[in-house]
Amino acid sequence: MSRPSKRRPNKKKLAxxxxxxxxxxxxxxxxxxxxxxxxxxxxxxIAVLEHLATYFEGGRVYTDGEVTAxxxxxxxxxxxxxxxxxxxxxxxxxxxxxxxxxxxSNGRPTAAVRAAAPTEPQDG
Numbered sequence: 001m002s003r004p005s006k007r008r009p010n011k012k013k014l015a016x017x018x019x020x021x022x023x024x025x026x027x028x029x030x031x032x033x034x035x036x037x038x039x040x041x042x043x044x045x046i047a048v049l050e051h052l053a054t055y056f057e058g059g060r061v062y063t064d065g066e067v068t069a070x071x072x073x074x075x076x077x078x079x080x081x082x083x084x085x086x087x088x089x090x091x092x093x094x095x096x097x098x099x100x101x102x103x104x105s106n107g108r109p110t111a112a113v114r115a116a117a118p119t120e121p122q123d124g
Contacts, residue, residue, distance in 0.1 A: 023051045033075040036082065046090065052083065053092035056104040067093070067102050 026048055028034040033052065037044035055074055056062065062070070071080050084102075087093040094105045 023047050028076060032073075033077060033083075036077055036079070045086065049083075049086055049090050049092055053087060053104065056093065056102075058104045058106060060103060062102045064100050064102070 026035045
């Protein structure tokens with residue numbers, strides 16, 4: 001007969017100022033993200049995403065290439081699209097697929113800044 005698990009579901013929410021706690025466990029000696037936390041450690045994933053999001057300036061528009069370059073500098077992970085998807089899904093970055101641009105979600109650029117942003121060349 002199996003016993004009921006004593007483990008409680010992780011219902012922790014990240015408190016302001018406490019979000020970078022534990023990120024160092026997922027970084028190399030140079031401070032780059034080198035390990036992606038497992039799915040059952042969602043709190044750690046959010047802490048890593050919040051850490052990466054600090055490198056994006058609010059109000060600035062980034063091209064896909066700029067986002068990739070920034071993540072390549074701040075991470076040693078091979079799966080950069082995973083980081084992009086997670087940053088977008090967790091609402092740290094916003095992606096305009098039509099224009100091929102990104103910006104930090106809490107620093108939405110004005111229409112004038114978006115209009116002046118460089119665009120990615122379109123295959124066609």
